[in-house]
Amino acid sequence: MTTPDNSGDVRLSGISKTYDNGFTAVHPLDLTVPQGSFFALLGASGCGKTTTLRMIAGLEEPTTGAVHLGDQEVTHLPPYKRPVNTVFQSYALFPHLDIFENVAFGLRRRGIKSVKKQVEDMLDLVQLGEQARKKPHQLSGGQQQRVAVARALINHPKVLLLDEPLGALDLKLRRQMQLELKRIQTEVGITFVHVTHDQEEAMTMADTVAVMNAGRVEQLGSPTDLYENPNTTFVANFLGTSNLIEAEVDTTNGDDIVLEAGGGKLVLPKARCSAPTKAGGKVLVGIRPEKISLTHADDADRIPEGRNRLTGRIADASFIGVSTQYVIDSPVCDELAVYVQNVERDGRLVPGADVVLHWSPAHTFGLDADQDIDAGTEEEAAA
Amino acid sequence: MPLVNWLKRRLVVIAGLLTLAYLLLPNVVVTVFSFNKPKGRFNYAWQQFSLDAWKQPCGVADMCGSLSISLQIAVWATIGATVLGTMIAFALVRYRFRARGAVNSLIFLPMAMPEVVMAASLLTLFLNMGAQLGFYTILIAHIMFCLSFVVTAVKARVMSMDPRLEEAARDLYAGPLQTFLRVTLPIAAPGIAAGALLSFALSFDDFIITNFNAGSTVTFPMFVWGSAQRGTPVQINVIGTAMFLVAVLITLFSMVVTNRRTKHNA
Amino acid sequence: MSTLTETEAPPPLSPTTEETKPPRRRGRFTPYWLLLPGLLWLVVFFALPMIYQASTSVQQGSLEGGYKVTWHFATYWDAFGQYWPQFLRSVLYAAAATVGCLLLGYPLAYLIAFRAGRWRNLIMILVIAPFFTSFLIRTLAWKTILADNGPVVHTLHSLHILDLTNWLGWTAGDRVLATPLAVVCGLTYNFLPFMILPLYTSLERIDGRLHEAAGDLYAKPWTTFRKVTFPLSMPGVVSGTLLTFIPAAGDYVNSELLGSTDTRMIGNVIQTQFLRILDYPTAAALSFILMAAILAMVTIYIRRAGTEDLV
Numbered sequence: 001m002t003t004p005d006n007s008g009d010v011r012l013s014g015i016s017k018t019y020d021n022g023f024t025a026v027h028p029l030d031l032t033v034p035q036g037s038f039f040a041l042l043g044a045s046g047c048g049k050t051t052t053l054r055m056i057a058g059l060e061e062p063t064t065g066a067v068h069l070g071d072q073e074v075t076h077l078p079p080y081k082r083p084v085n086t087v088f089q090s091y092a093l094f095p096h097l098d099i100f101e102n103v104a105f106g107l108r109r110r111g112i113k114s115v116k117k118q119v120e121d122m123l124d125l126v127q128l129g130e131q132a133r134k135k136p137h138q139l140s141g142g143q144q145q146r147v148a149v150a151r152a153l154i155n156h157p158k159v160l161l162l163d164e165p166l167g168a169l170d171l172k173l174r175r176q177m178q179l180e181l182k183r184i185q186t187e188v189g190i191t192f193v194h195v196t197h198d199q200e201e202a203m204t205m206a207d208t209v210a211v212m213n214a215g216r217v218e219q220l221g222s223p224t225d226l227y228e229n230p231n232t233t234f235v236a237n238f239l240g241t242s243n244l245i246e247a248e249v250d251t252t253n254g255d256d257i258v259l260e261a262g263g264g265k266l267v268l269p270k271a272r273c274s275a276p277t278k279a280g281g282k283v284l285v286g287i288r289p290e291k292i293s294l295t296h297a298d299d300a301d302r303i304p305e306g307r308n309r310l311t312g313r314i315a316d317a318s319f320i321g322v323s324t325q326y327v328i329d330s331p332v333c334d335e336l337a338v339y340v341q342n343v344e345r346d347g348r349l350v351p352g353a354d355v356v357l358h359w360s361p362a363h364t365f366g367l368d369a370d371q372d373i374d375a376g377t378e379e380e381a382a383a
Numbered sequence: 384m385p386l387v388n389w390l391k392r393r394l395v396v397i398a399g400l401l402t403l404a405y406l407l408l409p410n411v412v413v414t415v416f417s418f419n420k421p422k423g424r425f426n427y428a429w430q431q432f433s434l435d436a437w438k439q440p441c442g443v444a445d446m447c448g449s450l451s452i453s454l455q456i457a458v459w460a461t462i463g464a465t466v467l468g469t470m471i472a473f474a475l476v477r478y479r480f481r482a483r484g485a486v487n488s489l490i491f492l493p494m495a496m497p498e499v500v501m502a503a504s505l506l507t508l509f510l511n512m513g514a515q516l517g518f519y520t521i522l523i524a525h526i527m528f529c530l531s532f533v534v535t536a537v538k539a540r541v542m543s544m545d546p547r548l549e550e551a552a553r554d555l556y557a558g559p560l561q562t563f564l565r566v567t568l569p570i571a572a573p574g575i576a577a578g579a580l581l582s583f584a585l586s587f588d589d590f591i592i593t594n595f596n597a598g599s600t601v602t603f604p605m606f607v608w609g610s611a612q613r614g615t616p617v618q619i620n621v622i623g624t625a626m627f628l629v630a631v632l633i634t635l636f637s638m639v640v641t642n643r644r645t646k647h648n649a
Numbered sequence: 650m651s652t653l654t655e656t657e658a659p660p661p662l663s664p665t666t667e668e669t670k671p672p673r674r675r676g677r678f679t680p681y682w683l684l685l686p687g688l689l690w691l692v693v694f695f696a697l698p699m700i701y702q703a704s705t706s707v708q709q710g711s712l713e714g715g716y717k718v719t720w721h722f723a724t725y726w727d728a729f730g731q732y733w734p735q736f737l738r739s740v741l742y743a744a745a746a747t748v749g750c751l752l753l754g755y756p757l758a759y760l761i762a763f764r765a766g767r768w769r770n771l772i773m774i775l776v777i778a779p780f781f782t783s784f785l786i787r788t789l790a791w792k793t794i795l796a797d798n799g800p801v802v803h804t805l806h807s808l809h810i811l812d813l814t815n816w817l818g819w820t821a822g823d824r825v826l827a828t829p830l831a832v833v834c835g836l837t838y839n840f841l842p843f844m845i846l847p848l849y850t851s852l853e854r855i856d857g858r859l860h861e862a863a864g865d866l867y868a869k870p871w872t873t874f875r876k877v878t879f880p881l882s883m884p885g886v887v888s889g890t891l892l893t894f895i896p897a898a899g900d901y902v903n904s905e906l907l908g909s910t911d912t913r914m915i916g917n918v919i920q921t922q923f924l925r926i927l928d929y930p931t932a933a934a935l936s937f938i939l940m941a942a943i944l945a946m947v948t949i950y951i952r953r954a955g956t957e958d959l960v
Contacts, residue, residue, distance in 0.1 A: 057550075057554060058553075058554075059550050059553070078558075079550070079553040079554045080553050080556045080557055080558050080562075085554055085555065086550075088547045090545075090547070092545060092547035092550065092551040094548060094552075094570075095548075096569045096570055096572075105555045105557075105565075106556050109557045109565075151555065152555075155556070395756050395759055395760055396764055398756035398757075399756040399759065399761070399764075400757075400760070401753075401756075402753040402754065402757040402841070403757055403776070405841075406775070406776060406779060406838070406841060408790075408794060409779070409787040409788075409791060409838070410778075410787065410790075412793050412794055413782065413787060413790050416790070416793065427792050427793045427796060428793070428796065467686050467687035467690060468687060470687055471684055471688065473683055474680040474681075474683035474684045478679060478680035480680040480684075486688065489691050489692070489695070489696065490691070493691070493695055495891070495943075495944070495947060496895070496940065496943075497896060497898055497899020497900075497939060497940070497943060498899055498900075499899040499900075499901065499919050499939070500899060500919075500937075500940045501695065501698075503919055503933065503936040504698035504699050504701065504702035504936065505694060505695075505698045507698060507701045507705050507929065507933060508694070508698040508701045510929075511705075524694065526690060526694075527690060527691065527694040530690060530691060584780055584781055587783075588780070588781075588783055588784055590785060591901070591902070591916075594920070595920075595923065603783065604785050607785040607789070608785055608902075611906055615789060619786055620786065622783075622786075623782045623786035623787070624782075626782045627778060627781065627782040629781070630778045630780070630782070631778045634774045634777070634778065635774065638774075
């Protein structure tokens with residue numbers, strides 16, 4: 001057992017999907033999901049993530065390209081001949097069969113006669129042993145979800161595909177099921193490919209996240225990597241909140257780039273900038289709201305040297321328990337978001353107060369200014 | 384005044400129950416008159432109580448024969464219309480193809496056509512072809528007009544079915560045939576059953592189209608029609624009452640079964 | 650040990666090389682195969698007969714000598730000229746029966762949908778079950794109910810309602826049987842379930858909270874019905890009236906069993922021409938006029954009602 005087992009790898013090479021009506025759901029796409037990983041495809045509805053998943057499942061045939069599972073090409077295999085199982089959106093449990101028969105379905109179709117023990121074990125694994133003889137509609141949403149997982153996992157697929165498996169659950173149950181699914185994945189060690197539009201869900205569960213937008217993968221990486229160092233405005237805005245400030249490249253100083261925004265200077269590590277940096281060129285400076293500290297303007301001289309600074313005025317403050325979220329109007333950008341942990345609250349930080357925003361240059365990231373600055377924000381999604 | 388208010392609040396209920404009475408009155412009369420011992424050939428006026436007809440339900444010449452013909456035709460027409468109609472319904476819901484609109488109108492038209500028009504035109508066809516009128520021409524006609532009703536019933540059911548269920552079956556190692564037999568068919572079954580039941584009732588009770596295309600074959604409705612001219616035997620009422628009771632019992636039974644099943648599972 | 654290995658799932662099917670070829674576009678012809686037998690049936694036994702009938706209507710000849718297509722459209726004028734009273738009567742009776750069905754059926758459908766509670770299923774059965782008793786037997790029962798010396802006629806007589814209906818021309822003398830009233834009454838009775846079921850279906854879909862919302866917004870019960878319930882039940886009203894009017898207009902059973910020679914409808918004429926007089930061209934022409942008239946009326950009605958999704 002020295003050779004690494006790669007039979008659960010999913011390799012997509014150049015696959016694309018164009019429908020008969022000419023709509024291209026997925027542009028040619030290369031992607032490798034390593035064996036045993038928990039992989040998330042994240043994006044807004046209509047971004048092509050579900051189509052990609054369905055091409056892996058065999059429910060949709062790619063227009064171009066190939067799908068490999070391990071070393072086998074499965075591009076044109078029908079779904080019932082692929083060692084892949086799916087947990088469907090809204091579960092698709094068979095309404096005319098009870099829970100036991102739903103879970104036993106895959107085994108029976110493969111001609112296995114004695115399924116009782118396996119099904120019972122599987123139902124125990126998802127804590128539904130008692131419900132075996134109920135019909136799906138008699139179970140709660142969370143229970144149905146677990147049946148759907150059990151029904152797929154019992155077949156020991158090489159890859160488990162999950163299409164928005166938690167979308168129909170309420171918030172609290174969703175959090176609980178996220179941990180549950182993660183636990184199951186660690187336990188069985190199968191490759192999971194998870195499609196979701198919920199960035200928090202993707203970040204909690206997945207080892208690797210691919211952010212998709214308009215049929216393309218915008219960026220691929222670990223959740224921390226994507227969050228801390230987004231490459232595009234879409235990723236910066238879709239994963240959490242980002243403050244994006246337009247700035248002009250002033251000089252390059254060793255490993256840092258010095259930028260000018262609204263008359264002030266901002267420093268950005270070269271390694272964290274995905275945009276070309278020519279003197280005089282435009283760059284979008286990004287900073288996450290929780291990385292920013294707020295200091296009342298009266299205390300501005302107490303801010304340590306070497307931090308990026310901006311001045312502004314508090315437009316709005318909302319107290320939400322663990323933190324306070326401020327909206328700051330600044331000459332360089334209106335509506336900057338700042339989240340401050342409620343450790344020691346400064347009573348002077350109320351709407352109307354003049355403040356200085358400052359943060360470590362190491363937390364700054366730089367993006368190409370030629371992009372839509374609002375891509376991936378909720379405002380854009382609503383439009 | 385309270386009485387007026389009481390009436391006002393229950394106006395809908397009272398009106399509805401009166402309509403129900405209107406609907407059921409003939410059945411009551413049919414039942415009561417199945418115990419009559421009429422003078423003369425017609426069973427329209429009450430004379431005296433008698434169980435004679437119930438003791439000899441087939442005591443009238445040709446009546447039970449016609450009943451048997453009607454039952455046979457209804458069974459075959461139901462099978463034929465259900466199979467053909469279910470196929471059409473699946474094609475309509477599941478596939479895109481040319482001339483969809485034309486197909487839809489061809490299915491809608493028989494339901495929007497007065498029976499007498501269909502009856503007359505079908506007779507014209509049979510006469511032109513020189514077909515021998517009888518059992519088979521009746522069967523052909525019945526399958527024709529039941530077909531559209533089956534399509535409508537099955538279509539509604541299949542349309543409301545989540546396509547992901549079939550995808551799930553295919554994902555779980557069921558090939559096309561297995562998917563159809565294990566998932567699609569069982570889920571569409573209530574729609575198919577409704578279509579079949581309707582076909583049976585329509586075929587069994589059809590008079591107008593049958594009358595045109597029967598030749599010398601006599602179905603039960605035709606026997607009743609003929610007896611309205613010649614004299615109505617009490618046995619007709621016996622059959623009518625029995626049919627009503629069987630229908631009520633079957634529906635009650637199926638309801639009890641469904642109720643028990645849901646309770647048992649809950 | 651062997652039992653253990655048996656219950657173990659075999660590894661999921663591995664792809665074989667021959668299947669990795671791009672498949673034929675499977676199922677391209679499937680819809681046509683599914684449609685073929687049923688549609689063929691409808692074409693041969695529904696559409697084709699219509700064409701035959703159209704051709705018969707413009708033929709001339711005799712039973713003995715055979716018929717020839719002579720494009721003799723005069724048959725249509727002659728037939729209509731001779732039988733227009735029956736046509737008119739069919740439309741009037743069918744319209745009256747449709748109105749009757751709507752007035753009688755609506756309260757019952759409303760009752761089942763909103764007020765029946767645990768009786769809902771029972772009432773539903775009682776509405777549907779008569780379907781399974783031969784409608785001819787049930788129609789004959791009306792002969793007993795409306796008998797000349799029966800309680801119904803007596804009551805109508807003593808309440809002077811018969812005087813009113815006599816004056817309207819709906820009845821004649823001290824009878825109800827063999828009058829237009831009896832025929833309309835029979836038609837109403839026969840097609841009532843076809844009105845109640847679609848009405849019920851569309852009423853049942855109405856969210857009960859809408860009634861409360863209307864009440865909350867100061868609508869009185871009658872206003873609520875007029876402004877909320879009835880408009881929302883329009884699809885049911887439209888399909889119910891069509892399902893009642895169309896078969897009623899072509900019916901000849903009620904007129905034959907409950908009416909007299911003065912209540913003959915066009916169905917009776919077509920039946921007699923076809924089955925007794927054997928004048929096929931006239932019968933075909935009449936049948937065609939009926940079909941055209943009904944299709945025209947239905948089309949106008951559907952346009953007016955603004956619902957085209959009836960099926």
